[in-house]
Amino acid sequence: MAEGNWHAADIDRVIVSEDQIREKIDELAKQVGTDYGTAESVLLVGVLKGAVMFMADFARALGRYGPPVEMEFMAVSSYGQGTTSSGVVRILKDLDSDIAGRHVIVVEDIVDSGLTLSWLMKYLQSRRAASVEVVALLRKPDAVKVNVPVKYVGFDIPNEFVVGYGLDYSERYREVPYVGVLRKGVYAQG
């Protein structure tokens, strides 16, 4: 629950609690660990900044169940300051290493319109990865309209703007430890 913390006033309701996040990550890591059991290693590509919390927790969970992990980060931006995707994906930070022949798992906090991910999948495949799959903590219904196969999904959530656990509104609320719906008045005020 949104206890007596400063952010409680800005959060309408909790969608995914800290406990639910922890349990789901363990479950996802077990599944990925089984599926990649014979791989020499997997390359996790975290999508900054939203996926930082999920990346850190998911990588640690894979440490219990999976093959050896390497971590890379990309930064792309399509939302800027707003609450809707601009549809234009910009690379703000590219991969540091060659991913040819690697088993890549893209680690995303949320698949919303699916625009970021569909762009990213094409980009990573063009870099000749051996395989590219996606693990996303959250997915919204609109994402299914875009043809992005997300193999590992944590939670399907309603079509509302959410914050917390890495997700921001105008760079705020990323440190909130659960995922909640932002009270409409907060962004209506600008």
Ligand SMILES: O=P(O)(O)OC[C@H]1O[C@H](OP(=O)(O)OP(=O)(O)O)[C@H](O)[C@@H]1O
């Ligand atoms: O499915 P989509 O509609 O494309 O939305 C999903 C993407 O949007 C958000 O990133 P954002 O552009 O806000 O950057 P950030 O992670 O730095 O906040 C989120 O972290 C995902 O990467």
Ligand code: HPA
């Ligand atoms: O609901 C959301 N909240 C925060 N960032 C986002 N990026 C895509 N969808 C969202």
Ligand SMILES: [Mg+2]
């Ligand atoms: Mg954002």
